[in-house]
Amino acid sequence: IDNDEWSIEELAQSIINGDRKALASGITLVESRANKHRKKAAQLIQLLLPNTGKSIRIGITGVPGAGKSTWIEAFGKKLVQEDHKIAVLAIDPSSSLSGGSILGDKTRMEELSHHQNVFIRPSPTAGTLGGVHRMTRETILLCEAASYDIILVETVGVGQSEVMVRGMVDFFLLLALTGGGDELQGMKKGIMELVDAIVINKADGDNKVRATKARNEYRQLLHYLQPATKGWQTKAITCSAIKGEGIVEIWELIERFIEEISESGVMEDRRKSQSLDWMKQMIHDRLFDEFMNIDGRKEELRRLKEGVIVGEVSPAEAVETLFTP
Template identity: 50%
Template sequence: MAATKKNTSALNEKEGVSQPETLNKEIVKHLKNLKKKPQAVGELISGILSQNQAALSRAITIIESTAQKHQQQAKEIIENCLPHANKSIRIGITGVPGVGKSTFIESFGKLLISEGKKVAVLTVDPSSSISKGSILGDKTRMEDLVKEENAFIRPSASGDTLGGVARKTRETIILCEAAGFDVILIETVGVGQSETAVHSMTDFFLLLKLAGAGDELQGIKRGIMEMADSIIINKADGENLKAAKLAKTEFNRALHLYPAKESGWAPKTLLCSAIKNEGISEIWDVISNYFETVKSNGYFQYKRKEQNKFWLLQTIESRLKSEFYANATVKKELEKQLKALNENKTTPFEAAEKLLSIKNN
């Protein structure tokens, strides 16, 4: 990936302009790349297994493609990567915009690489699309990490639904693992339910926060605290340090209120300054400690199996629903029944029977 890196920012496109005056050069290159004569699938697979990043990148593009002809290829690639996958540790990272996720990932990623790890950085962003400039946006944000040979940074797949984006990310994880990446960092941008999706595809979930002026816990999305295996208070430096220490105490107290985790792990709050590279190795120590704990008590393996089952059932159920509601007769009747419900002329159960009888006819 380093070869394709330019100093031009991918973010220079004007938002809301459907026909921009100048096309971003990076995007043009990316689009041209998509049109290139495809490499043989076998070549791509052996490329991935021999840790060739260009092959990995091209294979991910095939997985992300919605074109019919790519779907059979994607299937073949995944099938061949599967026996070599599942050997990494997968870390989810979330936090509101401005909390310093990119800077943190950069510092954290460089530390891991200095310890001999190979680090892949993926993003789940259901709101991403070319026009919003995020296709190459993430790469240019992590200017140092992108230069590392043992780093692979891939922005979010685009897609209409979180489910679609999440599926592509999960498949990308398999490919990255087959390509020898042993730490997968998955960033969520905090849109919609993306945290839940990322939580259900990672082993460890990290919540990044800033110290504010008291009331630290206000404004945290429902359920996020419960998912966190660790809370990191970033920008804990200079004048911020005192507030950060207070925030740490408050978060620790709040974490204490939740029921014990199934993993047997007690979530920890830590301070860091990603930009000054302070506190990063302590975070890695805690995470390493987590993996020792859950690998020895069997929770690691258990959770991965449960996650697979979750995604299997989730995929089935969301397809059953989407197929049902896509039916034109159902759509029309649903509208009618919702109106009747609002006027108290039917019950939810009676209305459901009516709708289900359409399917069964």
């Protein structure tokens, strides 16, 4: 990703031409935390901007064991059969800590990963959740410039990662476990009001009856909750990724969703406010990073926080101290 290999203009053109190696280099540039790379990355994205925004961006979340990779494999295979080019990205805040990555293990989607029209990118393994967020948003744009027309963003759902995914996709899908109702209680706070569909996977064999029962309970519950997208009642449906059942229906549902919210103007409004929210977030992150980079600041903040915790210093006084030169 250094100057001697590609100029930013060449890199941009190669990405637009569909060169996978160029796309991978571009993403590595975007994921770099070095200051000099950040400016170049912004340049690159600026050059690619006219070629972005034309994909359908789909977020997928679900607890471990819900079968996300099997589902993405089944869903992706269906899409490539229809001549779509798909990119699979991941947000995994836990990988920032462990150095691992939910999509690092490519065997999880073996068939899909070998398809020429599929691009799979593991989660960035460095940086804060805010950083991972920025990188993923920019990676979406790069993939769009490379003509991927469906972008899947997968998350393991740690911490605030679902709120972030909601802020970067058009359609957000929750893959839920089958079961008789108890699973609903373990549902993460607010998650049902963030998603556009709850997909109860593994609706096959002995599980089918329980999955249908769970779906009906979700439907009842959703009836009382606020939908995530204006004008769209959040759906609850069953499928079996392993048997390939219900996958076509989900794609049709997403197509109908995109059609409806495009017509109503909700799609355009959402994308605009997503961009502005993102910009605002970046400004705040940048200001805080600069503030924290001042010598001795981290130590000072740690000390003041301790004072606040034991009740010796009020938060207001702590902030006054921090901002007094």
